[in-house]
Amino acid sequence: MFIAFGVIVFLVLVLAYVVNRNQGIQRAVKQAQSAHKSLTSQNKHTTNIMLIVTTQLQHSLQTQLHSLKKHALINQADFNVVSGLIENFRTIIMSCSQGSETIETALQKALQESDLSMDSIREFIVRQPSEVRLPWSQNSIEGFVAACQNMTAPQTP
Numbered sequence: 001m002f003i004a005f006g007v008i009v010f011l012v013l014v015l016a017y018v019v020n021r022n023q024g025i026q027r028a029v030k031q032a033q034s035a036h037k038s039l040t041s042q043n044k045h046t047t048n049i050m051l052i053v054t055t056q057l058q059h060s061l062q063t064q065l066h067s068l069k070k071h072a073l074i075n076q077a078d079f080n081v082v083s084g085l086i087e088n089f090r091t092i093i094m095s096c097s098q099g100s101e102t103i104e105t106a107l108q109k110a111l112q113e114s115d116l117s118m119d120s121i122r123e124f125i126v127r128q129p130s131e132v133r134l135p136w137s138q139n140s141i142e143g144f145v146a147a148c149q150n151m152t153a154p155q156t157p
């Protein structure tokens with residue numbers, strides 16, 4: 001009888017432990033779901049802001065490039081290459097930030113529907129000053145932005 005009572009008490013304690021443990025796990029799952037929802041919302045908001053900023057930067061770079069062309073500070077061949085890069089600026093930046101791609105990979109994807117080729121871009125980059133070549137060689141978002149800004153900046157003699 002004493003053994004049966006001991007077994008029952010032990011089983012009640014095990015049951016209480018399991019129920020308590022289950023409640024703790026459920027609480028942790030709810031907290032994780034709430035954190036996930038919050039992070040997803042923040043990520044969406046950040047992505048939207050990044051899209052706005054890259055669109056504005058792309059527009060600014062296009063304006064600077066057209067100013068260079070207007071003042072005959074860039075030849076037609078170079079204008080075509082830089083224009084092709086700037087037209088795909090937002091797409092490249094967003095692909096790299098969302099898809100964890102390198103600039104080169106994102107650029108190759110963006111150029112699939114363009115007349116511009118990677119070879120013409122490489123030839124153009126080789127002819128550029130170090131202010132363009134060095135950031136470009138980083139193959140990163142920061143380097144790509146800096147290279148594009150330097151490509152569209154007025155050249156000082």
